[in-house]
Amino acid sequence: MAGLRKILMGVAGGVLICSSLTGAGEVRGRVEVRSRTSAGESGPGGGYGHGGAFEGKSEPKPEFSEAQSVVLFVEVKDSLRYSPPAAHPRVTQRAKTFIPPVLPVLVGTTVDFPNEDTIYHNVFSYAKPKRLELGRYPPGSSRSVTFDKSGVVKLFCEIHENMSAYILVLGTPFFTVPDREGEFVLRNLSPGRHRIKVWHPTLPRQEREVFVPESGVVEVNFEL
Numbered sequence: 001m002a003g004l005r006k007i008l009m010g011v012a013g014g015v016l017i018c019s020s021l022t023g024a025g026e027v028r029g030r031v032e033v034r035s036r037t038s039a040g041e042s043g044p045g046g047g048y049g050h051g052g053a054f055e056g057k058s059e060p061k062p063e064f065s066e067a068q069s070v071v072l073f074v075e076v077k078d079s080l081r082y083s084p085p086a087a088h089p090r091v092t093q094r095a096k097t098f099i100p101p102v103l104p105v106l107v108g109t110t111v112d113f114p115n116e117d118t119i120y121h122n123v124f125s126y127a128k129p130k131r132l133e134l135g136r137y138p139p140g141s142s143r144s145v146t147f148d149k150s151g152v153v154k155l156f157c158e159i160h161e162n163m164s165a166y167i168l169v170l171g172t173p174f175f176t177v178p179d180r181e182g183e184f185v186l187r188n189l190s191p192g193r194h195r196i197k198v199w200h201p202t203l204p205r206q207e208r209e210v211f212v213p214e215s216g217v218v219e220v221n222f223e224l
C-alpha cells in the first residue's frame with residue numbers, strides 16, 4: 001500500500017496516475033501533445049503530412065503523429081551494464097522523409113541508414129555527440145553509424161532541406177516512443193522509485209516520479 005500512496009502523491013500538473021495489478025515492472029500510459037510545436041521548424045520527418053511539393057514518384061509522405069516524436073525514458077546509474085542491441089535500429093530514407101522522425105538508442109548502438117527512396121540523399125549532422133556525413137549512396141544501399149556519446153543528434157539531408165530527424169542517444173536501455181495514438185509502455189523496470197523523463201525535440205521536457213510495485217502496472221499520462 002505504501003507503493004500506491006507514493007503513486008497517488010505523484011498526481012500533479014495534468015498527470016493522472018493510477019495503479020492496477022496485471023503485469024510486472026511496467027509503466028503504461030498515453031502522451032497527448034496539445035502544445036503547438038514551433039512553426040518555424042519543419043519538424044522531424046520534414047513535417048507532418050503537409051503534402052508539400054514532391055517531385056518524382058508520387059509516393060505519399062509517411063505521416064507521423066506528434067506523439068511519435070516523443071521519447072519516454074528512465075535513467076539508470078549503471079549504464080555500462082547494458083550492451084547495445086545486436087540488431088541495428090534504422091533511420092530509413094523514403095519519400096524524402098526520415099523514418100522514424102525520432103529514434104532513441106542506447107549509447108554504443110549502431111544505426112543503419114538505408115536509402116529506400118528512388119533518389120539520392122546525403123545525410124549529415126553537426127551535432128556535438130556525433131558529427132556525420134554519409135555522402136550520397138544509391139537507392140537500395142545503406143550506411144551505418146555507431147553513436148558512442150549521449151545527446152541529441154539532429155539529422156539533415158544536404159540535398160533536401162526539409163528533411164530532418166532526431167536520434168536521441170541515451171545512457172539507458174529503458175526508453176520508448178508512443179504509437180500513433182500516443183500510447184506507450186516502458187517495460188522491464190525494477191520495482192521501486194523511477195523518474196520518467198519525457199523528451200520532445202521542441203517542447204519543454206517533463207519528468208515525473210513513479211513508484212513501480214513488485215508486480216502490476218503503473219499508469220501515467222502526460223500532456224505536452
Ligand SMILES: [Cu+2]
Pocket residue numbers: 096120121122157158159160163
Ligand atoms: Cu534527401
